Amino acid sequence: MDLLVYKLELIKIKLLEVKNLKKEFYKGDKSIIEVLSDINFSVNKGECFVTIGPNGSGKTTLLRIIGLLESPTLGQIFYNKKDLTKISRKEKVEYRRKFSFVRQKPVVRNTTVFNNIAYGPKVRGMKYDEYQKLVNEIIEFIGLKGMENKNARSLSGGEMQRVAIAMNFVINPEIYLLDEVSANLDSMNIKLLDDFIMRIKQDKEKTIIMSTHDPLEAIKYADRIAVLNNGQITQIGRPNEIFTAPKDEFTALFVGYENILYGIAELDKTTGLSQIKVNDLIITASSQQEGEVKVCIRPESIGIVKEPPKNTSYRNTFKGAIENIRELGNICHLIVICKSEKFLIAITELSRKNLKLEIDSEVFINFKATDVKIL
């Protein structure tokens, strides 16, 4: 985990900085609706920045403003130190070409799949000979080979979304703006989308700003998360900060709690289980995966005992100490440090009293391999 953070710190170049952003809409009766207020954040080059929030929290508007499709009422957006709110119509086109914007509902032009995907390169002045190969490659990648000359509007919703993603991928932008792209997708298309996003994430020159209302998706892709509620950012931080230490009730209720760990997975051929090395700990997971992974364990899935457990079916057992206790009515959250890692554990207030768990108590935590979710 620290390794990644370190890596980020090293190449931390503020690519995009949003300052005091505010957006108001006028309703028909001249009353004002504040959609965004006092939004401040910055996005670094190569980062995947995720805004999470319920419907109507202003995620889409925020992305549209960054994508220069709408002007803010107040505030500035700096892109490489250039204020995007104070540029001419012509410059706007220039900057828009550095962005791509994939929306929740795919919109394709009323023409063939090929022409749709070729549109981005074409408006940038590329000639047919130059983009022809590129476009055909992408069509193959999205699995629509043979359908190049079909009208994109006659495709199914999933296929259309693939075309829409390909349209944005082919222009090779510096920042990808993805607005709830996984909503309404079937599992096969989610897999394809996942491939795309992972491909972008591997390229450290490319930045992603995405919005979602799905906490798991946020954990999966985000380097940093901003929680948006009612037009305001309530919390910004790394996924494990957000999910183990929500700042307010809204965040806690909306995103839920997750233990998020970063590690390297190895497949154990004999047991068919994965061994994930998370700094000093080795966690066993039932799903099979190799390489750099993110791991999630829900706080309710972790058991806690005072004595070393015997004859347990739990594959993962670690010794640790309670660092902090948060009482939340009937439930209470315990933060347990096991070697390098911190775990959030949720138990009932009653069992805490029965077990006589206090700060600094020495404890053992355990959880099943099947409860370890690899993203």
Place this chain on the structure above:
Amino acid sequence: MANEIIEGILEGLRLIFTFDPEVWGVIEVSFRVSLTSTLLAALIALPIGSFIGLREFKGKKEVTNLINTFMGFPPVVMGLVIYLLLSRSGPFGVLGLLYSTSAMIIAQFLLAVPIIMGTAKAAIESVDPTLKETVLSLGANERQLWWELIKHSKKSIIAGFLVAFGQAISEVGAVMIVGGNIRWETRTFTTSIVLQTRMGEFGMAIALGVILITIAFIVNYGLTRLQTRVD
């Protein structure tokens, strides 16, 4: 009277199919004038109208109101205005264009411009805003966006053109005043029908009426096809 109508229709068909030079001359003038004026109007009104639809600017509401007002401009009044302008004692009298097809083209052009402009503007404005944003976000500049929206709303734009053409070819007041209904030169369907009726020559009047109705039918059929076609 019923007999007269049937006789008139038969006479009309005879005139059409024996290629009566007078009837075909009238057809030629009507089409030449109305097509030229509508095409010319389209050439000018389409870019301007679509541009107004594309951009947001101060005074757009006033401009829209103005276009809408002129869309219903009475053709006879337009004829009168053009007459006064082109009259030898008017400001453009030196050109000597009164009672020529040019004068008719000018009048019909001015009548067609607001119609085509208004429909082009409405067509562009009615395009799904998400498509507009998609095209923008793919990096289109204003000109490319404009072209894309034009292509997208070509059906409505063609419909506007057809409406303007239909109005031009069936209009009588303005062409009568500025064209003068001169035989072989500025006589159109409508002015000819007026004249033949006045002269009691219903055969030719009905012949031209039949052609005019056929044209109106074709234009309207085209319009309906355009509006109901599913892609």
Place this chain on the structure above:
Amino acid sequence: MSTRKPLKQLISEHKTAVILALIIVVGGSIGTYFAIDYLNAQNPEKITLATTTSTYDSGLLDYLLPKFTEQTGIQIKVLSVGTGTAIQYGKDGNADVILVHSRSREDDFVNVSLGENGLPYGIHRACIMFNDFIIVGHETNPANLQSGDSITTVITKLRNAIDTGNMTFYSRGDDSGTHSKEKALWAGIGVVPATRWANQPDKYTETGQGMAATLLMTYEDVDAAHEGYTIVDRGTWLSFYEDYISLNILAESIVGEDLLLNPYGAIPVNPVLHPHVKFLSACRFVGFLTSPYGQTLINAYRKNNQILFHASFGTCNHNCSCSTTTDEITIWTPFQAEFADLIV
């Protein structure tokens, strides 16, 4: 995927050139158009004649003009409108010559003191021909017009019948030559119909339309009581009398009376006032109309085997109490020379 470039691709990659070509083609053709019309307007071999519907609609001009063009090569564009409009076209310089029927207004047209900037609108009037007006009505004849009634008797009978509400008179009401004549007839017995029967369309209807429409309205009558009367020129009547079977001629000019006669005059527009008018060509046209050749042609014209117009140049002092006959002969004789050898 084939590497063939679709035509559409080619076009879209050379959009500017395509649009430019389009503009040049359209602009060029329109420009040519206007230029041709402009040059036509300057061509002395093309003149514009503003005339009344009665001369044009009767077919007389379609019969006369080709013969003039054949002789001189001059083409004539005919604007067929009401007398009032035709005179206005002449005043505005939109016509080179006018051929109308309203003697008093023709005289005003050539009157120096009624012109513009001390110049008359037209130069030298010429009597060309005359036809006559008739009064038509239904067989029921509620005004009880008798053949042989003098015109004063006829008009008085009509006035009385209108006053008692027994009939409806249909008036053109459009400032045409026929309308002027009608007003003159009423004035002869001291009646101003516009005030006497103001706002009483069941007694006196102003149609505001052409002769044919007015005739049709008389025929149909408002309440189908067959009480309609109107005044019509004989030419128009001959075009329609077969259709309107229940209408009859109830009064016409009797020998020795010229009140119902309808003289037509031609006047070239003043070239000093409107320098662009083709005065010489216009004068040659008037010369043609007044020449023995033209006059014979007018007399020879038949519609439905009926004589419509009677040539009257040089003789109108006899039949239309014209006072300028002698002057007209002096002025127009030179212009008739080129048609002297022609025979019908």
